[in-house]
Amino acid sequence: MRHTLARIVGFTAILLSLGSLTAQSTDEGVPFPNGFRNWFLVNSMIVTKDSPIADQLGGMHIIYVNAKGLPTLKKSSPLPYPDGTVFADDVHEFLLKDGAYVEARKKVVAVMVKDAKKYSATGGWGFQVWTAGDPSKPLVPDTAHAAKACFTCHTPQKAQDYTFSTYIP
Numbered sequence: 001m002r003h004t005l006a007r008i009v010g011f012t013a014i015l016l017s018l019g020s021l022t023a024q025s026t027d028e029g030v031p032f033p034n035g036f037r038n039w040f041l042v043n044s045m046i047v048t049k050d051s052p053i054a055d056q057l058g059g060m061h062i063i064y065v066n067a068k069g070l071p072t073l074k075k076s077s078p079l080p081y082p083d084g085t086v087f088a089d090d091v092h093e094f095l096l097k098d099g100a101y102v103e104a105r106k107k108v109v110a111v112m113v114k115d116a117k118k119y120s121a122t123g124g125w126g127f128q129v130w131t132a133g134d135p136s137k138p139l140v141p142d143t144a145h146a147a148k149a150c151f152t153c154h155t156p157q158k159a160q161d162y163t164f165s166t167y168i169p
């Protein structure tokens with residue numbers, strides 16, 4: 001039962017653990033990445049229901065980086081990323097259709113924005129995620145929640161400035 005429920009809840013499990021889901025803007029103020037679909041498309045990842053991280057990250061992830069972070073991404077140096085770098089993770093449902101996984105409904109847009117001073121508690125990155133990519137529906141209320149729901153999982157990537165993505169030619 002617990003297992004089934006977790007499956008249904010999916011990516012939202014992590015979000016619900018964030019507590020009250022309000023549209024209030026936060027002190028940390030991670031802005032919505034307007035126009036991110038015109039940025040550089042970094043890579044994609046599909047997390048199926050068979051993945052151990054399906055409950056947290058299930059879906060089709062399409063990652064973008066803005067112009068500020070692109071040179072560093074391409075060379076994997078110099079790290080850390082410069083202030084002003086933004087990564088956006090556009091997460092969609094996917095369907096198996098005629099033997100092919102195809103993109104479906106948008107689940108969330110997740111963001112990491114670099115400001116070494118402002119977000120020093122979480123590796124210099126501000127984390128935020130918006131339900132269905134709706135700028136009026138941010139889900140991370142404050143840094144403490146970002147640390148728990150986002151940063152802990154990114155911490156093992158410290159050597160790469162807490163990011164997973166690399167440039168794939």
Ligand code: HEC
Nearest residue numbers: 044045087089110111112127128129149150153163164165
């Ligand atoms: C279960 C571990 C896990 C958790 C929890 C997690 N992430 Fe990630 N995140 C990943 C992985 C793995 C990738 C790489 C995806 C890819 O390469 O396509 C990633 C990639 C990203 C990226 C693209 C930059 C990068 O590191 O490659 C952003 C932005 C991001 N996550 C934001 C968030 C936010 C915001 C939260 C909290 C709401 C969060 N993540 C929570 C594992 C996690």
